[in-house]
Amino acid sequence: MDLDSVKRSLEPAAGGDGLLCAGLPAKFYAKFVLHGLRVDLIEPGRILCSITVPPRFVNSRGVLHGSMVVEMVDVVGSAVLYRADSPTSVSLEISVSYVDAAFVDVEMIGSKSKQTNCELQRSSFKEEIEFDARILRFGNSIGVTTVEVRKKKTGKIIAQARHSKYLVASSRL
Secondary structure, three states: OOHHHHHHHHOOOOOOOOOOOOOOOOOHHHHHHHOOOEEEEEEOOEEEEEEEOOHHHEOOOOEEOHHHHHHHHHHHHHHHOOEOOEOOEEEEEEEEEEOOOOEOOEEEEEEEEEOOEEEEEEEEEOOEEEEEEEEEEEOOOEEEEEEEEEEOOOOOEEEEEEEEEEEOOOOOO
16 A cells, blocks of 8 residues: 555545536545645555535535535545556445534634623634544455544544445556
8 A cells, every 4th residue: 555645535635637527627526625625644445534514515504515525425435445556446435323413614603701701702623533443344346444524623423424435456567
């Protein structure tokens, strides 16, 4: 496993070639999904990434959208299975159990009491989450990972996922 290649794929550079889809700008995927993702730890069999929840990841109630959790599980779970000799793989199954919510990076207004008087205080609330992907099984054709999604500050679990992938064999031609 080439750990530097894996890290570069998760933290894309601002420039470079991008996939062009009709009507979408170059590097749309990297800018929409991966922008802000940081690789905190990378070692064989494990990748730990974190991101501050951006507005583009939330639903109408300001809560981290379940589909973005699945997308990040797919990305980070795939990265931990990356092999230099077979960089292509196909997701077979992703199952996610959601147990808590995460919120968008917003500015919060709250009250602060000082003995007898109260004052309004503005503070910035930044929900940072982490994705901890580990290999459960790495076979000849199937790889299975677990990805735990946690609140970085408290370690409280947001979701637990299992991700199975078919590891495409390299051509013998």
